[in-house]
Amino acid sequence: MATNAWRSYERFLHSIEILRPVEAVFAFVSDPRQLPQWQAAIQEVRMTPDGPPAVGTRVTQVLSFLGVKLEPTAEITALEPNRSFSFKGASGKLSVEGTSRFEATGEGTRLSSTFQMEPGGLFKVAGPVFASQLKKQGEADLQRLKALLEAQT
Numbered sequence: 673m674a675t676n677a678w679r680s681y682e683r684f685l686h687s688i689e690i691l692r693p694v695e696a697v698f699a700f701v702s703d704p705r706q707l708p709q710w711q712a713a714i715q716e717v718r719m720t721p722d723g724p725p726a727v728g729t730r731v732t733q734v735l736s737f738l739g740v741k742l743e744p745t746a747e748i749t750a751l752e753p754n755r756s757f758s759f760k761g762a763s764g765k766l767s768v769e770g771t772s773r774f775e776a777t778g779e780g781t782r783l784s785s786t787f788q789m790e791p792g793g794l795f796k797v798a799g800p801v802f803a804s805q806l807k808k809q810g811e812a813d814l815q816r817l818k819a820l821l822e823a824q825t
Contacts, residue, residue, distance in 0.1 A: 691780040704731040710817040
């Protein structure tokens, strides 16, 4: 039986090929301080401790999504240079975890990111709209990232 009901979680997978070496893509994408340059919703990022990202680094983002200001905090839970990094975090009733993987290709780097979110409160009520907007924004953000990094050649 098909249903359009909002699940208790939503999973997103985004993938893109970037014509830059895996080391350059990983260095940029795994550094949360770069997020405002390519993720449209993010206005500011604060890291604790300050310095290079590492397992245990806490990252607070100031962002606006669907007109709602959020300040989620996430923690880097895994970091394997030039291969992958993972994080887990929450903002009120919205929790998220994700992993980004980096793979060298003949032409550059394949970046594949998986995010799982559990919306609560307003976001749970607006489930289908929330999921649709999040998917569109994620795809647009990756296109911005691709253009930004490929312009650095």
